[in-house]
Structure formats: structure tokens, C-alpha cells
Amino acid sequence: MSDMKAGSNLEKVLKAGHFAFTGECGPPKGANVEHLKEKVAHLKGMVDSVNVTDNQTAVVRMSSWAASAIMVQEGVEPNFQMVCRDRNRLAMMSDILGVYAMGIRNMLCLSGDHQRFGNHPQAKNVYDIDSIQLIAMVKMMRDEGQFMNGEEIDESPRLFIGAASNPFADPFEYRVHRLAKKIAAGADFIQTQCIYNMDKFRDFMKMAVDMGLHEKCYILAGVTPMKSVGMARYMAKSVPGMDVPESLIKRLKDAGKGKVAEEGIKFALEQIEEFKEMEGVAGVHLMAIEWEHRVPEIAERAGVLPRPEV
Amino acid sequence: MIVADRKPIQEILEMVKDCKKVLIVGCKGCVTVCNVGGSKEVGVLAATLKIAFKKEEISIEMDEKTLERQCDPEYVDQLKDMVDDYDGIISMACGVGPQFLSAAYPEQRFFPAVNTTFFGGAVGHGIWEERCAGCGTCVIHYFDGMCPIARCSKSLLNGPCGGSADGKCEISKDLECIWDMIVRKKMEHGRIDDLLEMKPAKDWQTARDGGPRKSVREELANE
Numbered sequence: 001m002s003d004m005k006a007g008s009n010l011e012k013v014l015k016a017g018h019f020a021f022t023g024e025c026g027p028p029k030g031a032n033v034e035h036l037k038e039k040v041a042h043l044k045g046m047v048d049s050v051n052v053t054d055n056q057t058a059v060v061r062m063s064s065w066a067a068s069a070i071m072v073q074e075g076v077e078p079n080f081q082m083v084c085r086d087r088n089r090l091a092m093m094s095d096i097l098g099v100y101a102m103g104i105r106n107m108l109c110l111s112g113d114h115q116r117f118g119n120h121p122q123a124k125n126v127y128d129i130d131s132i133q134l135i136a137m138v139k140m141m142r143d144e145g146q147f148m149n150g151e152e153i154d155e156s157p158r159l160f161i162g163a164a165s166n167p168f169a170d171p172f173e174y175r176v177h178r179l180a181k182k183i184a185a186g187a188d189f190i191q192t193q194c195i196y197n198m199d200k201f202r203d204f205m206k207m208a209v210d211m212g213l214h215e216k217c218y219i220l221a222g223v224t225p226m227k228s229v230g231m232a233r234y235m236a237k238s239v240p241g242m243d244v245p246e247s248l249i250k251r252l253k254d255a256g257k258g259k260v261a262e263e264g265i266k267f268a269l270e271q272i273e274e275f276k277e278m279e280g281v282a283g284v285h286l287m288a289i290e291w292e293h294r295v296p297e298i299a300e301r302a303g304v305l306p307r308p309e310v
Numbered sequence: 311m312i313v314a315d316r317k318p319i320q321e322i323l324e325m326v327k328d329c330k331k332v333l334i335v336g337c338k339g340c341v342t343v344c345n346v347g348g349s350k351e352v353g354v355l356a357a358t359l360k361i362a363f364k365k366e367e368i369s370i371e372m373d374e375k376t377l378e379r380q381c382d383p384e385y386v387d388q389l390k391d392m393v394d395d396y397d398g399i400i401s402m403a404c405g406v407g408p409q410f411l412s413a414a415y416p417e418q419r420f421f422p423a424v425n426t427t428f429f430g431g432a433v434g435h436g437i438w439e440e441r442c443a444g445c446g447t448c449v450i451h452y453f454d455g456m457c458p459i460a461r462c463s464k465s466l467l468n469g470p471c472g473g474s475a476d477g478k479c480e481i482s483k484d485l486e487c488i489w490d491m492i493v494r495k496k497m498e499h500g501r502i503d504d505l506l507e508m509k510p511a512k513d514w515q516t517a518r519d520g521g522p523r524k525s526v527r528e529e530l531a532n533e
């Protein structure tokens with residue numbers, strides 16, 4: 001419990017050896033604070049911290065730092081997300097200082113979806129630094145008390161540093177090395193891409209454990225319950241780096257009309273049960289996209305309530 | 311080489327529609343090699359414009375000329391005796407050409423007939439691909455001769471992003487993921503260790519981000 005890096009709730013939960021349970025919330029497509037507060041309210045007490053997405057899928061939304069700050073006010077701990085697509089290193093470092101000043105204690109570093117997918121494909125893409133360099137930069141700011149150029153920071157931002165890992169992107173053999181690289185750069189915790197192909201994930205975790213990565217970093221398994229057969233098909237076909245086995249699509253289809261969402265939740269619950277036992281998995285990251293109101297029920301049925309008070 | 315695409319004819323038409331006499335100037339450099347602005351394409355553009363103007367019952371006179379290069383004052387100079395005979399001059403060189411022409415002949419107006427796209431080469435008949443972004447500090451030796459700055463959609467320096475699937479880039483199924491190629495080549499040659507260390511953030515000062523660039527070679531400049 002000693003030598004906390006940031007002292008966030010998530011860090012404390014993980015350091016105490018609890019099975020972590022994190023959620024996700026997309027900021028509104030506008031300045032609708034009430035709507036955001038309503039979504040956040042569903043998650044309160046149900047998860048250890050909540051990821052706040054940063055213009056996810058390159059669609060403009062309320063800034064992730066502002067939504068994170070609102071979340072802090074609401075008494076829910078955010079995992080502030082930052083992508084490399086929209087900011088150069090100057091903007092990144094100033095936002096990192098800013099979020100810390102606003103009471104934010106976790107940060108997730110991502111490459112970000114290319115703007116070609118989003119609602120402003122005309123935009124210039126930045127990518128001054130990449131996600132691994134971003135991790136290293138946040139760590140340097142926190143642990144060395146220095147900006148990227150080596151200049152001293154007057155009061156450094158103490159953030160618990162997160163990163164993403166997609167075991168299902170290609171080349172598969174390299175994915176665990178990329179994870180290792182993120183950990184070496186300074187990631188304290190990892191959240192994986194939504195997992196549907198359990199066989200492949202087991203293989204991936206075995207490699208990670210063999211390399212001892214789970215001892216250097218907390219790995220949270222990504223879970224997104226399928227709401228419909230259409231969603232499963234869409235993810236299988238149109239989301240690059242997403243692996244949805246045909247058997248799962250069939251299982252959802254076979255559930256029959258009106259029962260697909262329940263089947264999706266059942267599958268997610270089975271996954272969570274397995275992750276609780278899986279070597280190297282320190283928790284689950286539940287991305288219930290636009291389904292925040294179902295999180296309490298899922299958390300309850302997954303047996304992860306009440307969340308530990310640390 | 312520098313690769314370019316011909317602008318749509320309508321756009322060129324709009325540019326010169328008020329001219330009575332126009333000169334089309336090609337270039338024997340890169341744009342000849344990528345079949346967009348050499349003497350052959352100058353001829354094709356002249357013919358196409360003539361037909362288009364005729365359709366709109368506009369009479370316009372058109373001459374053709376192709377220079378050795380348009381990015382070199384020595385060759386640009388060759389236009390000096392004819393440049394005043396025209397109401398406007400269309401350049402079929404890359405973006406450099408019409409700028410050198412404009413600088414040499416400030417009284418004349420020059421119109422670009424091509425969209426300059428990238429530094430690359432032909433990968434098949436009639437197909438060109440980008441290879442270099444002119445970042446000013448070449449690093450391709452770290453990546454087995456492949457450039458992630460120019461060829462990865464996110465210019466990543468530390469491996470493939472989470473959107474790499476089946477060897478394709480997340481932005482298009484028609485685009486190779488260069489990182490997939492780099493990783494596979496490293497694995498094949500037993501050099502995957504090269505990719506385990508973090509490559510630090512790039513210094514973009516030598517790229518366009520550091521402002522417009524200039525190259526001075528003392529030994530030549532002082533001659």
C-alpha cells in the first residue's frame with residue numbers, strides 16, 4: 001500500500017489486491033452537462049473508476065478533460081483519456097498539468113482512431129508523438145518532474161498511467177511485445193480491447209504471464225456486452241482489429257427475438273467469471289457503450305458489488 | 311520522384327477562361343516520369359482545352375512548350391523571349407514549377423494544371439505510391455528500409471496500432487499497414503529485438519514543422 005504513484009482509487013484498489021472493475025462513459029455531443037451527470041450517476045459506486053473517452057472514433061464531443069472534471073465533482077473517479085491524434089506535445093503537456101490541477105488522478109494514453117473515420121475527416125492529423133512516447137512523457141513528468149525537453153516542472157502531475165492493448169490486432173505474435181513496450185515506457189495499468197475470442201485471449205495472457213508482464217503492471221480485461229446481432233455483425237465486419245467469432249454471433253441469433261441482449265449479458269458474465277480466475281488478469285474494464293443504466297445490474301450479477309472502500 | 315495528378319479539366323478551364331492566348335508549359339522532370347506533365351501530356355491538355363472551349367464557343371489560341379526542368383533558373387530562362395506573348399501560362403510541372411516561373415516573370419500570370427501529391431514511385435503500370443514525407447532526418451534503416459513516417463497513417467514509431475488487421479491499415483482496406491510489413495520482415499530475419507526498445511519522440515524541426523526549409527551547400531554556393 002505504500003509508495004502510491006498517484007493515490008487514485010483505482011490504484012489503491014489494485015494495489016490492495018482487489019479484482020478491479022472499471023467502466024466507461026462517452027462525453028456528450030454537445031454541452032449537455034445534465035445528460036452527462038445522469039450517465040455518470042448510473043456508474044457511481046458500481047465501478048472503481050470510469051474511462052472518459054477523448055473524441056472517440058474521431059467524432060467531436062465535449063473535451064475529455066472537462067467531462068472528467070465534471071465527473072470528479074460528481075464524486076466518480078475518471079480515467080481521463082488522451083489520444084495522439086488531436087494534440088501536439090505542447091497541448092498534451094499543458095492538458096496533463098490541467099487535469100491534475102482539476103483533481104484527476106488516472107490517465108489513459110492512446111493513439112486514437114484516425115480522423116478518416118470521424119465526422120471531420122478534413123482535419124489535419126497531428127501525431128506529433130505516439131501512444132508509447134506519450135506514456136513515457138507522462139511518466140517523466142510525474143517521476144522526474146520534467147517536461148519532455150528536460151525543463152523542471154513546478155509541482156509535477158501525479159497520475160496513475162494507463163494504456164490500451166489490443167490482443168486481436170495483427171501481427172498477433174508482436175502484440176505481447178507491444179504490451180511489454182508500453183509497460184517498460186511506464187504504464188501502470190492496461191485495459192484491453194473488447195474481448196470476444198476467448199481462445200485467442202487465453203493464448204495472449206499466457207504469453208504475457210510467461211514474460212512476467214502481469215507482475216509489472218495490472219492488466220484489465222475489456223468486456224462489452226453485445227446488445228444485438230446487428231451490433232455483433234457490425235463489430236465483426238467493420239471495426240478494424242476486432243475479433244468476433246462466428247460462434248458468438250450464432251449464439252446470439254439462436255437466443256431468439258427479444259432475448260439477444262440478455263444472451264449478450266450472459267456471455268459477458270461468463271467472461272467475467274473466467275477473468276476472475278485467469279492468471280495475470282487484475283480486473284475487468286466494462287465498456288457498456290450507451291448502456292450505462294445497465295451497469296448496476298451487470299455489476300450485481302457479476303458479483304463484483306459492493307466495490308471495495310480503500 | 312515527385313508525383314502529381316492532373317487537375318480536372320473544368321478547374322483549368324475556369325482558371326484561363328478570360329485569356330485569349332495561352333501557353334502550356336510542361337516539364338521533363340518528375341512529372342514526365344509519372345505521365346502527368348511531360349510534352350505528351352501538354353499536347354493532350356492543349357487538345358482537350360481546345361475542344362472544351364470550342365464547345366462553349368470561346369476562341370482561344372494555345373501554344374505548347376516543354377522545359378528540361380521548371381525548378382531551375384537556367385531552364386526557366388528559356389521562356390524569356392516568349393513569355394510576354396501570352397495572357398496566361400499554364401504550368402504542368404509540380405507545385406515548384408509555377409512558383410519558379412512566377413518569380414522569374416513577375417508580370418505574367420501562371421496557373422497550375424496539376425495537384426502535386428507526394429514523393430513516391432511507380433509500383434505497377436499507372437500506379438504510384440507514397441514513400442517519403444521529406445521529414446529531413448531519415449530513419450528508415452531502423453525499420454528495414456520502410457518508412458513509418460510517410461507510410462503509417464499515424465506516423466507511429468513504436469509498432470502497429472490496434473487497428474492493424476490482416477495486413478491492412480485501419481483507414482482503408484486498400485492500404486497496406488506498413489507496420490505489419492515492418493514487423494513481419496523483422497520476424498522473418500530474426501531481428502524482432504530491434505523493435506523492443508522504445509523509439510523516442512521525433513524531432514520535427516527538420517521537417518516542415520520547423521518552418522520552410524533551405525539547403526545550402528557551401529562548396530557550391532561559394533563557387
Ligand code: SF4
Binds near residue numbers: 458
Ligand atoms: S524517414 Fe523521413 S526522409 Fe526518410 S523516407 Fe521517411 S519521411 Fe522520408
Ligand code: SF4
Binds near residue numbers: 471480
Ligand atoms: S493500421 Fe498500421 S499503418 Fe494504419 S495507422 Fe495503424 S499502424 Fe499505422
